Amino acid sequence: MTTPALSDAAALLAFDREHLWHPYTSMLDPAPTRLVTGASGSRIEIDGTGEVVDGMASWWSAIHGYRHPALDRALREQAERFSHVMFGGLTHAPAVELARRLVEITPDGLDRVFLADSGSVSVEVAMKMALQHQRGRKRPRRTRFLTVRGGYHGDTFDCMSVCDPDGGMHSMWSSLLPGQVFGERPPALGEDVTAWAEGFRALAAEHADRLAGLVVEPLLQGAGGMRPYPAECLRVFREVADEHGLVLIFDEIATGFGRTGTFFAAEAGGVSPDVLCLGKALTGGYLTLAATLCTGEVARGISGSDSGVLMHGPTFMGNPLACAVASASLDLLATGEWERDVRRINTGLQALHDVDAAEVRVLGAVGVVRLDHPVDVAKATEAALAEGAWLRPFRDLIYTMPPYVCSDADVATLCAGIAAAAEAG
Numbered sequence: 305m306t307t308p309a310l311s312d313a314a315a316l317l318a319f320d321r322e323h324l325w326h327p328y329t330s331m332l333d334p335a336p337t338r339l340v341t342g343a344s345g346s347r348i349e350i351d352g353t354g355e356v357v358d359g360m361a362s363w364w365s366a367i368h369g370y371r372h373p374a375l376d377r378a379l380r381e382q383a384e385r386f387s388h389v390m391f392g393g394l395t396h397a398p399a400v401e402l403a404r405r406l407v408e409i410t411p412d413g414l415d416r417v418f419l420a421d422s423g424s425v426s427v428e429v430a431m432k433m434a435l436q437h438q439r440g441r442k443r444p445r446r447t448r449f450l451t452v453r454g455g456y457h458g459d460t461f462d463c464m465s466v467c468d469p470d471g472g473m474h475s476m477w478s479s480l481l482p483g484q485v486f487g488e489r490p491p492a493l494g495e496d497v498t499a500w501a502e503g504f505r506a507l508a509a510e511h512a513d514r515l516a517g518l519v520v521e522p523l524l525q526g527a528g529g530m531r532p533y534p535a536e537c538l539r540v541f542r543e544v545a546d547e548h549g550l551v552l553i554f555d556e557i558a559t560g561f562g563r564t565g566t567f568f569a570a571e572a573g574g575v576s577p578d579v580l581c582l583g584k585a586l587t588g589g590y591l592t593l594a595a596t597l598c599t600g601e602v603a604r605g606i607s608g609s610d611s612g613v614l615m616h617g618p619t620f621m622g623n624p625l626a627c628a629v630a631s632a633s634l635d636l637l638a639t640g641e642w643e644r645d646v647r648r649i650n651t652g653l654q655a656l657h658d659v660d661a662a663e664v665r666v667l668g669a670v671g672v673v674r675l676d677h678p679v680d681v682a683k684a685t686e687a688a689l690a691e692g693a694w695l696r697p698f699r700d701l702i703y704t705m706p707p708y709v710c711s712d713a714d715v716a717t718l719c720a721g722i723a724a725a726a727e728a729g
């Protein structure tokens with residue numbers, strides 16, 4: 305094994321290729337990987353390519369862009385105090401301050417906060433909350449979850465069990481996963497929801513006595529297919545959960561913090577869930593942190609379960625660096641600038657309707673182009689980079705969820721990148 309010089313791009317890439325796993329890739333025959341040497345504002349700097357606009361915002365998290373002075377400062381100041389202490393039996397100002405803000409800004413009633421270390425863990429915790437709540441309510445037979453097809457909720461086993469059953473993640477493990485109940489995908493944005501709602505209500509009624517909770521991504525199905533759907537469906541979810549005593553879990557890991565045009569996607573339907581998962585943009589893309597919020601009612605149910613406590617506690621729970629930078633990110637969001645930015649980006653993304661594609665979907669600061677065939681990712685990536693855009697297509701989808709700080713020119717670059725990727729891929 306040779307030691308690559310940290311300044312030698314070719315050596316770093318060679319070592320990476322030999323030893324480092326990347327998301328959803330083969331170790332033996334990995335797809336090409338590029339070396340990032342810097343990032344600032346809406347741009348990342350790629351070795352051999354130069355500066356490009358980041359159309360992915362680091363998987364939808366870097367909403368304020370890179371090296372934001374306020375976020376950098378929050379991180380530095382907390383590092384000078386202390387970087388981490390265990391959360392068992394101890395607490396600290398960054399966690400308390402973040403929890404206070406989350407309770408204040410989230411939909412009504414969500415006032416108990418669990419700080420997890422990743423989105424998947426926050427969904428695991430949400431599902432565990434629902435199960436323990438039902439046990440506490442003396443309904444131990446309620447161990448399954450209702451969801452809809454086309455969803456994505458993370459990569460750990462319980463999360464995979466509520467991902468789209470026909471997606472690769474789920475189907476590969478189907479014999480090992482808990483059997484959940486899947487309703488049809490909600491209709492596309494603009495379509496009538498009546499028939500779908502009828503079917504979904506009937507399915508819930510059929511399985512109700514075994515169901516602990518209903519878990520969905522509100523308003524936009526993200527990694528399961530980048531599909532926005534009508535806000536009326538959120539009211540159907542709320543009604544179904546109420547009618548059958550299910551814990552309603554909204555996974556807003558992708559949609560939270562303004563991405564779809566409202567601060568939380570739940571607001572678009574005017575409903576509050578019983579449990580809410582937040583992640584991705586929570587720290588403005590700086591560090592891994594997620595949160596699961598629940599109502600006092602759910603917390604009381606959990607307290608009534610045999611153990612009387614919520615059985616979860618990650619080593620890095622409530623990490624102070626992550627909490628401090630999350631509060632600084634919420635300060636930036638509190639100025640309300642995000643709303644103008646998201647609207648502005650939305651206007652710019654309308655240019656995607658000129659792309660030659662099977663379907664174009666634009667919601668908030670999300671722009672999606674669907675081709676009529678699987679994208680050749682390598683070719684599409686090259687073509688987008690040639691236009692100065694970093695994109696990461698998957699399946700038949702080429703899309704962008706850029707940082708809110710993107711200028712109009714950046715958004716135009718991303719649209720040009722998507723058009724070029726669609727043509728090449």
Ligand SMILES: *Cc1c(COP(=O)(O)O)cnc(C)c1O
Nearest residue numbers: 422423424456457458526557558
């Ligand atoms: C990304 C995502 C997750 C998983 O979050 P990780 O931090 O990657 O574990 C769960 N749910 C949704 C909706 C997501 O977009």
